[in-house]
Amino acid sequence: MVRSFAPDPIQPEVVQGILTAALRAPTAGNTRGTAWVVLQGASETARYWNATTDEAWRASSPRWEGMRRAPVILLAYASAETYVERYGETDKADSGLGAGAEAWPVPYWIGDAAFGVMTVLLGAVDAGLGACVLGAFKGEEALSRELNVPAGWQLFCSVLLGQPDGLDHRSKSLDRENPQSMGRIHYGSW
Secondary structure, three states: OOOOEOOOOOOHHHHHHHHHHHOOOOOHHHOOOEEEEEEEHHHHHHHHHHHHOOHHHHHHOOOHHHHHOOOEEEEEEEEHHHHHHHOOOOOOHHHOHHHOHHHOOOOHHHHHHHHHHHHHHHHHHHOOOEEEEEEOOOOHHHHHHHOOOOOOEEEEEEEEEEOEOOOOOOOHHHHOOOOOOEOOEOOOOO
16 A cells, blocks of 8 residues: 555546446446545545544644645445345345345445455556555545535545655554464365
């Protein structure tokens, strides 16, 4: 994950190509209950930062300046209602998942949003770009109002896109021991 970007713009066709691939990611029941909002350029990306951060965080974060320069922010949204409706249709009704979001032991809309985000990350690498995933921890309602997001759509995460500026803002998580695959991959049984 890149956490410090050059402000250089990304060609719109590159962003469109990455998102076109993301829309082809797996989608349970062919529901297509994910959507993207694209913020490009300093004035649009500022809307994101203003809704999701505050002055205290910006003043204390060593990563703020580098992340703020990302020329594109992709916002991954998912709609639980869309999946509930789809799984209430005749060909899926026997699943019982059309009864409501609470009927889902594993919410497919979260998985489908994650598939799309992973596709974006791989597309960024293929395009020679850097990317960073940010969770939705603060300001989601304000951001949704600011961007006119319809009711029922939840922000899954944000993806910053741009050219890395070469500054190293490593995550402290990288200092954790990286266990080998043994203990995480099991053949035949656990």
